[in-house]
Amino acid sequence: MSRIDRAGRVIAAPPAAVYDALLDRESLEAWLPPDGMRGRIEWWDPRPGGGFRMVLTYLDPADSPGKTSDATDVVDVEFADLVPPERVVQRAVFEADDPSYAGTMTLTWHLAAAGDGTEVTVTATDVPPGIDQAVHEAGIASSLANLASYVERAG
Template sequence: MPSTHVEKFVGAPRPNVFRALLDARSVRTWMVPDGMSSHIHEFDPRVGGRFRISLTYDLPTEAGKTTAHTDTFHGVFARVVPNREVVQTVEFETQDPDLSGEMTVTYTLDDVPGGTKVTARHDNLPPGLSAADNEVGFRMSLAKLAQLTEHAARH
């Protein structure tokens, strides 16, 4: 199955970036591609903790995976290594068999001069999910993660 792999430099300390991965309010801000809004239904950021998130398209012309204009997904925090790694299992809530199946999202954080290197992998993409589109969304979200944590580091 296809995967998406993206790296992003974030000009903020690794603990700040790690906190943003596990804070529901932060996730609502950064884990949403441009042109969408986010709603956190459930978010328990510990190993075995569950989450459920909906992303809704701003324009009614965009088709969602769960409802007409919304992508809803749920999952579990499979691994949490403080200040180093977050691994989630994720599944879309959909009736479309081409978008079904458990995926794995892994965020790895490494110190680099001036900040943190975030390495994000999205493995086991279902056949109906374009790896190229997924990468674009991942890059948008990581840019928002950088903006959020860099702003917090300056203030």
């Protein structure tokens, strides 16, 4: 059975605003990189079957060597399914020589109205074994905190 990593939180913004932040290039560059990283999108095609390529750079690579180079993780992401404003399904492949990072990881972002906000749950399946589960779940939680700050500030 493949490993499943999860994280979630309630964001004080409506589902449509959260969904929009998942499909806006500048928004993703701002909030998706977890703490200790910055991101740059190299290409962008926000439609089912489209996707993006993101270069994530570690601010201090000494503690977190990258998957692609000493200081970077490069990931190609396909938008496998888009259901506004309820769900975004992404298929992510890391550019890496190490086979422990090989394979396609699926990330499903579920958005559900929760009072005046949105409950966001991220489920990652088929996570490459080279990615430490605790570190990955902390990274997803960090991205969700960044997303909350981003959309709550904009709203």
